[in-house]
Amino acid sequence: MAVYTEVPDEELNRFVADYDIGTAVSFKGIAEGVENSNFLLKTTEGVFVLTLYERRVDPADLPFFIGLLEHLAARGVTCPQPLRDRGGNVLKTLCRRPAALMTFLEGVWVRRPTVEHCQALGGALASLHEAAADYDGRRANALSVDGWRPIFAAVADRADSVAPGLSAEMETEISFLETHWPQDLPGGIIHADLFPDNVFFLGNTISGLIDFYFACRDMLAYDLAICLNAWCFEPDMSFNLTKGRALMNAYARRRPLGEAEIAALPILARGAAMRFFVTRLYDLVNHPPGAFVRPKDPMEYAKRIRFHRSVTNAREYGLGL
Ligand SMILES: Nc1ncnc2c1ncn2[C@@H]1O[C@H](COP(=O)(O)OP(=O)(O)O)[C@@H](O)[C@H]1O
Numbered sequence: 001m002a003v004y005t006e007v008p009d010e011e012l013n014r015f016v017a018d019y020d021i022g023t024a025v026s027f028k029g030i031a032e033g034v035e036n037s038n039f040l041l042k043t044t045e046g047v048f049v050l051t052l053y054e055r056r057v058d059p060a061d062l063p064f065f066i067g068l069l070e071h072l073a074a075r076g077v078t079c080p081q082p083l084r085d086r087g088g089n090v091l092k093t094l095c096r097r098p099a100a101l102m103t104f105l106e107g108v109w110v111r112r113p114t115v116e117h118c119q120a121l122g123g124a125l126a127s128l129h130e131a132a133a134d135y136d137g138r139r140a141n142a143l144s145v146d147g148w149r150p151i152f153a154a155v156a157d158r159a160d161s162v163a164p165g166l167s168a169e170m171e172t173e174i175s176f177l178e179t180h181w182p183q184d185l186p187g188g189i190i191h192a193d194l195f196p197d198n199v200f201f202l203g204n205t206i207s208g209l210i211d212f213y214f215a216c217r218d219m220l221a222y223d224l225a226i227c228l229n230a231w232c233f234e235p236d237m238s239f240n241l242t243k244g245r246a247l248m249n250a251y252a253r254r255r256p257l258g259e260a261e262i263a264a265l266p267i268l269a270r271g272a273a274m275r276f277f278v279t280r281l282y283d284l285v286n287h288p289p290g291a292f293v294r295p296k297d298p299m300e301y302a303k304r305i306r307f308h309r310s311v312t313n314a315r316e317y318g319l320g321l
C-alpha cells in the first residue's frame with residue numbers, strides 16, 4: 001500500500017492545528033497509489049486528503065502542481081484543491097517530507113472501464129486541455145522521449161529476466177522512437193498519467209480528476225495517446241476498437257485534431273506505451289523484497305508496444321469511424 005511514511009499522532013495533531021479545520025477525528029492510510037503517501041483525514045469540520053510527497057516528486061515542482069490545481073478549479077475542472085494554513089501556506093513539512101492537505105473528492109474509479117466511461121474521458125481530457133491552455137506555469141516532461149533511454153539503461157541488463165529477448169527488443173524500439181518522435185505538434189499542459197485510477201466517476205459521469213503529479217508541458221495529442229493505452233485495452237491486452245472510437249471521437253469533438261496530430265498518433269501511442277514500460281520495468285527490478293506496494297507489470301506495456309507497431313493510421317484506433 002502507498003504509505004511509505006508513518007505519521008505519529010502528536011505530529012499529525014500539531015500539523016492539523018495550523019489550519020482552520022477543527023481537530024482530527026480519524027486518520028487512515030490509503031492503500032491505493034504508488035508514488036506518494038496518502039491519508040484520509042476526517043476532522044470535526046470535514047474530510048481531507050493528506051499527501052506526503054515521496055519518490056519521483058521534486059519539491060521544486062510542487063508550486064507548479066498547486067498552481068495548476070487552483071487554475072483548473074477556477075475554470076470548472078473538478079480536482080483536489082489545496083488548503084492554506086493560517087499563514088497562507090499550502091506546502092508544509094511533515095515527518096521530514098513536503099506535505100499538503102487537499103479537499104476530498106467524491107466518486108470511485110472504475111476497474112473495468114466501459115465504452116461510456118471512455119467516451120466521458122475523451123470529453124473530459126479535451127476540457128482539461130482547454131482549461132489549462134492559459135496556465136502559465138512551466139514544467140518540462142522528464143518522462144518524454146529523452147527520458148526513456150536513461151531509465152531503461154539503468155535496468156537493461158536485468159530485462160531478460162522478465163522476458164527473454166526483452167532487452168534487445170526495447171533497445172531497438174527506443175532507438176526507433178528517438179529517430180521518429182514528432183517535434184512540432186500543438187502543445188500545452190498535459191496530465192500525463194490519466195489512468196482509470198485517477199478519474200473518479202459517479203455512475204457514467206466523471207466526478208473528478210486526481211493525481212496531477214506528472215502534469216507538464218508537452219504535445220496535447222500525447223496525453224490522448226496515454227489515455228488510449230490506459231483505457232482501451234482489455235485484460236488479455238487486446239485493443240478494444242469500440243472503446244478507442246468512443247475515446248478518440250469524444251476528444252476530437254471538443255478539440256479537433258490537426259492533420260499532423262492524426263498522422264502522429266501511432267507513434268505517440270507507441271511512445272506513451274514505452275513511457276510506462278520503462279518506469280514499470282525499473283520499479284519491478286528495483287522492488288525491495290517485502291515492500292507493501294505491489295509493482296505494476298511492465299509486460300502489459302511491452303504487449304501494447306507490439307500492438308502499436310502494427311498500426312499504420314489513426315483510423316485503426318477508431319478516430320473518424
Ligand atoms: N482528493 C482526493 N479525494 C479523494 N480521494 C483521493 C484524493 N487524492 C487521492 N485520493 C485517493 O488516494 C489514492 C492515491 O492517490 P494518488 O494521487 O493516485 O497517489 P499516488 O500519486 O501515490 O499514485 C487514490 O486512488 C484515491 O483513492
Ligand SMILES: N[C@@H](CCOP(=O)(O)O)C(=O)O
Nearest residue numbers: 033034035193195211276296
Ligand atoms: N499510472 C502509472 C503509475 C503511476 O501510478 P499512479 O497511482 O500515480 O497513477 C502506471 O500504471 O504505470
